[in-house]
Amino acid sequence: MIEAGHRCAIPTCRAVASLQIEHIEDWAKVRRHDFENMIVLCANCHGRKGNRNGQIDRKALRQYKANLAVINSRYSDLERRVLEHLAEQRAQLRPAFENKPGVAADWARGLSVAVPGAMRLLMGYLIRDCYVELVPGGRPLLVPEAPDGWDSIVTENVPTGVLPSIDYYRLTHLGLEFLDAWIGAQPIEDVQMKHSRGDQVDVEIARHREARVTRESESPRRRRLNRRPTTSCPARRPACPRCSMTARRATARTLRSTRCRVR
Numbered sequence: 001m002i003e004a005g006h007r008c009a010i011p012t013c014r015a016v017a018s019l020q021i022e023h024i025e026d027w028a029k030v031r032r033h034d035f036e037n038m039i040v041l042c043a044n045c046h047g048r049k050g051n052r053n054g055q056i057d058r059k060a061l062r063q064y065k066a067n068l069a070v071i072n073s074r075y076s077d078l079e080r081r082v083l084e085h086l087a088e089q090r091a092q093l094r095p096a097f098e099n100k101p102g103v104a105a106d107w108a109r110g111l112s113v114a115v116p117g118a119m120r121l122l123m124g125y126l127i128r129d130c131y132v133e134l135v136p137g138g139r140p141l142l143v144p145e146a147p148d149g150w151d152s153i154v155t156e157n158v159p160t161g162v163l164p165s166i167d168y169y170r171l172t173h174l175g176l177e178f179l180d181a182w183i184g185a186q187p188i189e190d191v192q193m194k195h196s197r198g199d200q201v202d203v204e205i206a207r208h209r210e211a212r213v214t215r216e217s218e219s220p221r222r223r224r225l226n227r228r229p230t231t232s233c234p235a236r237r238p239a240c241p242r243c244s245m246t247a248r249r250a251t252a253r254t255l256r257s258t259r260c261r262v263r
Contacts, residue, residue, distance in 0.1 A: 003072060004040040005080070009064050010056070011183045012091065013088035014084055022046055024061045039065050060185035067181075067188050074129075078122045079113070082132065085113050086171055087179055093142065108176060110142040112168045120167055129192070133173035135168040 001019070008015045022041045023030065030037060039061055041049070051057050071080060089111045097107045113136055115123065128134045135141065140154050171179065178191045 001066055003065075005072075007040070008042040008045055009040050009047050009068055010022070010042075011064070011084070011087060013042060013045055015044065018043040020046050022049065024058050024065070036065075063185040063187065065105050067185075070188055070192075071182075075125050076122050078119065079126045082113050082123070082126065082169060083179065083182070085149070086111055086132075087183060089113075089142075090179070106173060106176065107142075109171055110140070111174070112141040112170045115167050115169060117164045117167050123167075123169065126169075126175075129174075130172055131178050132169045133172050141168060141170070247257055 001021075003009075006019070010017065019040055019042055021038055023033075024037050024039055029123065045056060048055050049058075049061070071083075075083075084106075090108045093108075093111070096101050123132070127134070138154060174191065178188060180186070181188045181191050
């Protein structure tokens, strides 16, 4: 119950009544009450368990449980409720915007959730993982209205350095992928790994840009000196013409003072 937050574990349901602890693999088959094999379902989702069309199969149930472990270990209760609220908004407005002419494919980015400005700290991990972002002032947002309607609002402009009383958060493109994976019983770790690889690529790009700027800022003489081969390897050091004795190439004075030791 604690793992699912005393709600149904299915992201599109999240009912709070008539909850049941169900075995992913049937009790008649395993004859054990293992934690890894148990999930919280409402009575409706319990009745949908099966392998037919429109039912929830065991593979999806296992993935829902695995995703719960990742979300519960990473995000606060407020962050989880924000994700659930955005998922409910998108499901409510999907018939009005999905695959409609003149509507962008990422129309769900216009959805938002209002959170008191003093609670911005509790949204830190979702922002750090680039799943949600603060909506700048003056941007239009979609607001669902009962039963199936919707309205549009415009966020207020707040002076720089002033903490607003209300923060509006919306999904990023990566957040849409995260929500699709969570609702569609797909591994959300894949989305997190994609974000991690993106960070590594950004670091490499920044490193190459910094190196290019450094090269361009150097003088022509400094660039010529940097391209000269080093003489740290003994095979590259100049040798005495009489005995092939290796000489040090520190300065011209050192080369002139080098003497052949052959008697």
